[in-house]
Structures are given as structure tokens and as C-alpha cells.
Amino acid sequence: MTALHEAVALGDYDLVHDILKKGQCDPNDKDIDWNDKTPVHWAAGKGQSETVKLLVEHGARLCLRNDVGWTPAHFAAESGRLAMLRTLHALHAPIDSRDLYGDTPMRIAQVYGHKDCVKFLENAEVECRDYRLAAELKGIELDHTDEDWELKQEELLKSKPCPRKKDTKKCTKEGDSPIP
Known part of the structure; x- marks a missing residue:
């Protein structure tokens, strides 16, 4: 801080x-x-x-x-x-x-x-x-x-399972939220 x-x-x-x-x-x-x-x-x-x-x-x-x-x-x-x-x-x-x-x-x-x-x-x-x-x-x-956050969000979307998709498919589009 x-x-x-x-x-x-x-x-x-x-x-x-x-x-x-x-x-x-x-x-x-x-x-x-x-x-x-x-x-x-x-x-x-x-x-x-x-x-x-x-x-x-x-x-x-x-x-x-x-x-x-x-x-x-x-x-x-x-x-x-x-x-x-x-x-x-x-x-x-x-x-x-x-x-x-x-x-x-x-x-x-x-x-x-x-x-x-x-x-x-x-x-x-x-x-x-x-x-x-x-x-x-x-x-x-x-x-x-916020360019830095956009990059972080993109990485999270690629790496986390998407609750709107079956099994382990990744979130790939706007509106898909990863599981924290």
C-alpha cells in the first residue's frame, strides 16, 4: 500500500x-x-x-x-x-x-x-x-x-470453466462468467 x-x-x-x-x-x-x-x-x-x-x-x-x-x-x-x-x-x-x-x-x-x-x-x-x-x-x-484488467479478464475467461457450458468448456464470449 x-x-x-x-x-x-x-x-x-x-x-x-x-x-x-x-x-x-x-x-x-x-x-x-x-x-x-x-x-x-x-x-x-x-x-x-x-x-x-x-x-x-x-x-x-x-x-x-x-x-x-x-x-x-x-x-x-x-x-x-x-x-x-x-x-x-x-x-x-x-x-x-x-x-x-x-x-x-x-x-x-x-x-x-x-x-x-x-x-x-x-x-x-x-x-x-x-x-x-x-x-x-x-x-x-x-x-x-482499463487495459490491464481487460487482459486479466481475458486470461480468466480462457482458464476457468464456464457455468453456462457443459463440463470443462471455457468461457469464450462476452457475458460468459468464469467460476471464481
Whole structure:
């Protein structure tokens, strides 16, 4: 865990600011000891909107995923952080991404009973897709893909049995989820 991860996990905005200002840590560093969580994952789960904005100002990517494909929006949804979901949406974070098991942040909010988050995400997911489509039509590239996680996911799909297929056939297409 980097000093930046620790400062965010502790909720110390001033320390986060100092670390970023000095360039001491990469705001996109994934902590392998904590399931590839980035500082933004920590801040999103704790509802630290101002810290997320500060991290983004210093180059943090909102599309990065942990080892099972959770984005910052998944962590915000899990903990019922409606204000954080609004912040992520305003920053054009991909809030409709599916994790390794096919769950979106809205599904995570449903599982944890965060009805206000579910209601918000119902509309926000549509707006997120519309924004992505409009950007594509205009030739604007969005930062919505975590290339490292995509490679890991591809390897998992190749190596794990697929529950939707008989015996030991591997998952090979989008929507197939491996058994963990």
C-alpha cells in the first residue's frame, strides 16, 4: 500500500493533497495486497467526493478496476454513497460497467438495499451510455477502459470453466462468467 493509498483510506484530504503536490505517488497505482484497489476506489467507497476530484486533477483514471472488475462506482454503490455516485457521473466515469460476474454498480446497490442509489443509477446508466455514444459519433475518445484488467479478464475467461457450458468448456464470449 502506498502512502497515497493510506492517506485516502484514512480520509486525510490534506495529506492526500501534499502527496500529490509533491508527486510522491502515482494516483493510478493498484495495490496488489488489497485486490488491485486504487486510491480512487478507496475514496469512492468512503464517499470522499472532494478527494476523488483532487485525485482526478492529478491524473487518476476513473475507469480502473480491481481484481474482479469493480470500478469506483461499484465501491460507491456497495456503501450506498449517492453523493459519490453523482460526483462520478458528473465526471463522466463509466458507471455502467459490468464486473467479472456481470454485475453493474446498480446491481450492487440493489444487493445492498440502497434504493436511492438504484433509483439514481437507473437514469445515470442510460445517460452514461448516451454520453459514450455521442462521444464516439463525434470522434472523442473517452477513458473508459482499463487495459490491464481487460487482459486479466481475458486470461480468466480462457482458464476457468464456464457455468453456462457443459463440463470443462471455457468461457469464450462476452457475458460468459468464469467460476471464481
